[in-house]
Amino acid sequence: MHHVDKTLQNLSSTAVQLRENALLGHLVLRGDKSSGLGVALERVTGLSLPDVLLSTVKGEFVIRWVSPDEWLLTLPIEQAFTIECALRAEMTGHFAIVNVSGGQTILLLSGSQALNVLKKSTPYDVHECNFPIGKVVTSVFAKTQALLRRCDERQWELVVRRSFADYLWLWLSEAGREYGVTLS
Known part of the structure; x- marks a missing residue:
């Protein structure tokens, strides 16, 4: 599962990084x-x-x-x-x-604008006052679901069903486009 859009990778900003924590x-x-x-x-x-x-x-x-x-x-x-x-x-x-x-994989979303990408993707309140480091919830994410965990100030983990991984990868790529998402 890797959709790499070269136009996204060439953007200079790295305010959002998306990678799979596979295997x-x-x-x-x-x-x-x-x-x-x-x-x-x-x-x-x-x-x-x-x-x-x-x-x-x-x-x-x-x-x-x-x-x-x-x-x-x-x-x-x-x-x-x-x-x-x-x-x-x-x-x-x-x-x-x-x-x-x-049957599962983990997508890691990080960077200074990761929170804004999450706000576009889930109805759950991911503001730091409601979602401290270490918190875990299962929530609607885009048109599927994910187990979200806040790893640190700027990194979020999404445990997703492998059958929805491509869909969420593309969703997050598009949602992070305005922030110059870097895919790896």
Whole structure:
């Protein structure tokens, strides 16, 4: 998935950058506290389960709250199977771990005007007062949906279904055109 429009790349401004963070492992974790999910996650990855609407980061591992009993863990793809097996060995009770690596990708939107591109793309209030660093929400994005996470002051992550990745890439390319979007 890469649509590179050379006219967009030649613009001098880099107020918005768009790139794909491809080839990550994506593990959906489902369970409640009695399943030992939090304890298992901490033992295996060193990450703690984030609170509602938040994320936790440790190196290349990121865990995002998705719903009251669901989290998304992304990690280097070469470690996904090993981590999945280790989590299964640590957990008890009712839980689910599903590897959805082939069905999702992450688009990174960054730069001084990234927030303005987001405002054009989602009805969710992404203003920094409502969306601090580390916050995660699932929202309508263009004519599909995305799991949005604010990584830092100027960088946003969009976890999207791979089947909609081209559409969102083109959407963000067009939405960022007025800011001189750089594609990589």
